[in-house]
Amino acid sequence: MKTYRAVGGIVLALLISGAQAQSGTPLRLIQTIPLPNVEGYFDHMAVDVKGQRLFVPGEHQRTIEVVDLRTGKLIHTIEGLDGNPRKTIYIPHANQIWVDTGSGTCKAFSGDSYELLKSVKLNPDSPPEANREPDNGIYDPAAQLFYIGDRGDRSIEGTKGSIEIVDTKTGTYAGSITLDDNDPAGLALDPVTAKM
Secondary structure, X not given: OOOOEOHHHHHHHHOOOHHHHHOOOOOOOOXXXXXXXXXXXXXXXXXXXXXXXXXXXXXXXXXXXXXXXXXXEEEEEEOOOOOOOOEEEEEOOOOEEEEEOOOOEEEEEEOOOOOEEEEEEXXXXXXXXXXXXXXXXXXXXXXXXXXXXXXXXXXXXXXXXXXXXXXXXOOEEEEEEEOOXXXXXXXXXXXXXXXX
């Protein structure tokens, strides 16, 4: 069944000026943007504020849907992700879209042509039978590093998760932080103390 989502309306409401947001006015639906070939749920979207584009990961279709927020229309579909896209980030100064595919790779696409620019293997020393599953992340614009939470195999007791680090400036794998826990599902950076 084709699903239509009101994603664009929500994002447009969030882009309203700070003065109006402080007035206490509740969010309201502005418009609905149909995504006719997308089913299932969306994970972590990214927005290009200047270019007024929304990058929506279509997890079940293995696509990134590019929506023009000015016109309220789908303008492009990035295909061939080889995994279910999870965390999507947009880097304005480089005009690049980065996404963790949930299949052990992180990919970068041009914000102009939407062509694949880089494919970075996460946890490169981990064998396929380890069943690692990257999901979610956070971008540090000052260091230009994309930190991606990587789950260990949840069916094996004692498996440790990690934070996989991708250098978006060079498009390379920068390392890993092993965790005592298995599932680093949500990440945040403290801009004051440089803690994650």
